[in-house]
Each structure stands twice: as C-alpha cells, then as structure tokens.
Amino acid sequence: MKSRLRRGFLAIFGGNVAVKLLTIAFVPILVRFVGSDGYGDYAFVTSTMWLLLIVANGGLFTSVRKYLAEARDRPHWEDDVFGFSLRLATVLVVVVVAAVLAVTATGFVAARLGDRFTGYFIILCGMVIATQYHSVTRAALMAFGREPASETLHALQKAIFVALAVLALLAGFGVTGVLVAFAAASTIVAVAGFVLLSRNVSLSAIVERPAPDFPRRELLAYNGLTILLVGATVSLYHVDIVLLQVFHGSRETGLYRASLQVAEFLWLVPIVVGTVFVHSLSELWSTGREGAIEEIAARSTRYTVVLTALLAIGIAALAEPFVRLYFGSEFLPSVGPLLVLLPGAFGFAIARQLVSIGQAKGDLRVLIVATGTAAGVNLILNLVLIPPFGMWGAAAATTVGYGSMAVLHVRAARSIGVDPLADLRLGPTTATVAVAAPVIFAIGYLLDGFVALLVVPPVGFVVYAAAALKTGAIEADELGAVVGSLPKPIARAIHWL
Secondary structure, eight states: OHHHHHHHHHHHHHHHHHHHHHHHHHHHHHHHHHHHHHHHHHHHHHHHHHHHHHHHHTTHHHHHHHHHHHOOSSTTHHHHHHHHHHHHHHHHHHHHHHHHHHHHHTTHHHHHHOTHHHHHHHHHHHHHHHHHHHHHHHHHHHHTTOHHHHHHHHHHHHHHHHHHHHHHHHTTOHHHHHHHHHHHHHHHHHHHHHHHHTTTSOGGGGTSOOOTTOOHHHHHHHHHHHHHHHHHHHHHHHHHHHHHHHHHOHHHHHHHHHHHHHHGGGGHHHHHHHHHHHTTHHHHHHTTOHHHHHHHHHHHHHHHHHHHHHHHHHHHHHHHHHHHHHTOGGGGGGHHHHHHHHHHHHHHHHHHHHHHHHHHHTOHHHHHHHHHHHHHHHHHHHHHHHHHHHHHHHHHHHHHHHHHHHHHHHHHHHHTTOOTTTTOOHHHHHHHHHHHHHHHHHHHHHSOHHHHHHHHHHHHHHHHHHHHHHHTSSOHHHHHHHHHHSOHHHHHHHHHO
16 A cells, blocks of 8 residues: 555656646747747636636546545446546536637637637637546546556646647747647547556446446535635636736736746745645544644645745845746846745745645535635735736735635634644744845845856755754754655755755
C-alpha cells in the first residue's frame, strides 16, 4: 500500500512539475509571435473554456476518483460507475457546447467581442469536448492506482500542445492555430486514456445501463457539492480575465494575464509543501489523530509562509527586468498590476494547502462556504473596479479576493478542529523578512537587469536562509526532515547543491 501511494505521489508530483516547466517555456514563445493582443485573445478563450467546464465536467473529475476507488462489494461496480459517469459527462458537455454554438450563431459573440471570436468559439467547443473526456479518463486511471499512466498522459498533453502550437505559430496561424493545437493534443490523450482503461473496465459499459439499485442520487449529490467547490475555485482564477476582455479588449487582457502568470509562481511552494506533508491526512482523519493533523497543518503553513515570502520578495525586486526578459518590452506596463497582485497571491498560496485539510476529512460544505465567499467578493469587486480602472482594477479586486481565501480557510480549518496557525512563528518570520528584504531590493536596484536576474536569486536565498535560521523561523533539523521527505532524486540534488 505504501509503495503504491509513493508511486502515485511521485507520478503526480512529476507530472505537475513537467506541466509547469512546459508552460513556463511556452509562454515567452507565444507572446513574441502574437503580442499582447493575441495573448489576451488566447487567455480569454482558455479562461472561458475552464469556466464552461465547471458545468460540463459537473464535478466528475473528483467523483470518478472517489467512487471508482471504493470498490464496493457488488458485481460490476467499476463498470457501472465508469459507464454512468461517462454518459453523464457526454450529456453535460453536449448541453454546454450546444449553448455556446447557439449564442455564437446569433451573432452576439461577434458583435460584443469581434468577428475573429466567432472562429475562436467554434474551436472552443472542440477544446471543451476533448478536455472533458481527457479529464474523465485521467480521473479513472488515478482511481485504479495507475497514476504513472494518468500523469504521463497529463504531461504528454502539454508537450503535444506546445509542439503543435509552436509549429502553428511558425506557419503563421497565430492564435487560431494555438487553440486548434490545444484541442488536438487533448483529443490524442483522451483516446489514449480510453485505450489504457480497457485493461480495467469494459468499454461496453458506456452503453449499458447500471443495475436498478445503483446509487445514482448519491453520485449526483456528491457531484453537485463538488461543482460548487470547483466552480468557486475556478472562478477565482478566470473571472477577472473574462470581464477584462469584455470591458477593455485584448491588449489590456494580455498585459494583465502576464501579471497573473508571474504572480502565480508563488503557488509553486504550496503545491510542493502540500504534496509532501498533506498526502497522509486522510488516513489520520480516519484514525482520529487530530493532534497529528494539526501538527502537520501548522508546520506546512509555516513553511509555506516562510518560503512564499522569499519568492514574493524576489519577484517584487526583479519584476521589471524579469518581465522585460520573459515577455518582452511590450509587456512592461504589466509590472504595476503584478506588484498589486503579489499580496493576494501570497494569501492564496496559504489557502491552497489548507484546502487539503477539509478535502481529506471529506467536509466539503465548510470548504464551499469559505471558497464561495471569497469567489463572491472577487466577482463583485471585479465587476465594480474593472470598468473604470481596467487591469489596475482587476489586480486590486483579485488581490482582495485571493487574500480573503487565506482568512476564510484558516477559519474553515479551525471550524473542523485544526488551527493551522499554531506554529506560525510570526515574530521570527517578520524579522527574517525585515532583515533580508532590504538586502535583496538593494542588490536588485544596484545591478543591471540581466545581471540582477543572475545574482539576486542565489544571493537572496543565502541571505534569507541565514536570517530564517538565525531568527528561528526555520530550524536546521527541520530542513533535513523536509529534504528527507522529498523524492530521492530531488533530495540528492538538494544535498549536492
């Protein structure tokens, strides 16, 4: 069991890292071919896709993993769950795609957004369909303990997309070619997923009705709660992009998306920390070990705060030279909104790893209330601030919405008996920031752009780490424990460094 969990952890961790690296490598190529206007179009269409998938996916990515893995004591349980889920996925995606095509056919899309968006929205339908089936097959593979296969396909989707998109850009097809590449890559991995699943389930179950006592209502109820949680979370990521496009057009949307892209680097920390420390919480909840849960949650929160603060300082100090190098001089106006976004992204980083606590316990309602409240604040502020203030208003609204996630999810964790701030060490952490930040900003100011990008990260890390150890924000033996918890190849690399 432990061996399987470790393989699954390594596969998911590796898949996420691969996807992040491919994305980081692709964005500078994309923006240099299509500019800020084209990047705004691309960001708007992809954000619209993820918002549509809230309804189309219907919580199926989570419910498929949960119910397929339960292996209830009844014949053909896996076939029945997979067949029911796939039929539901088909119905939902058909309804969503039909609605998009109907709205596009009326001419509303072209009138509101421009003629080019008619073609974009037709391709968008293919993106939604392909992503829907990729999501279901990936979830099923994970439920059967085949994370190496599911995450390989997940990374392969991104690799195929990047390769096809670059070819399309070189051939002069612009944003249209990039969107077609996304749909094609998702289709390829969805088909591959079905082929791999034929070892675990009978694909004939897709057209066979389950037994009369199959718990349809139970699955639908769980999907409904999951839709609320996923919908609130996804809206936090994408509603600002959609509203900015509607009110201010593609160029401003592209500049703002660049700000978000850099701010989201802060979320690398909670992904790693959460994966290392929180993957065993479900077992601890089931055995009633609340004390151990609080210890893990408090320690992971402290690590997230300390490490994310370092990233935030570095991004703030190097914002201008980094944006110039990564996106190009055309995107320098995005530096200001980026600085506004950083405090909120810092708060969201804390909230991201706290969500796992409630998910591990299975208490979705408290997560829905917390995330839904933050999503409501985010939506209202974006509606109020974007029309008059553009991307600056979007940045201000989103940073408040993101920041509220930290407050709300700390309260949510406490409501289920866990205090994630029990080991925060606010004084030592504040002292660490107060010592290191002036040094990092001073070096960044004194050095030229490219030289600063080379010098500040390693020097800043050393200064910050020394301050953290000296103040007690992080202890020396904790560093060894963290490194020991990581996969062996990563641990060896850190020891070598």
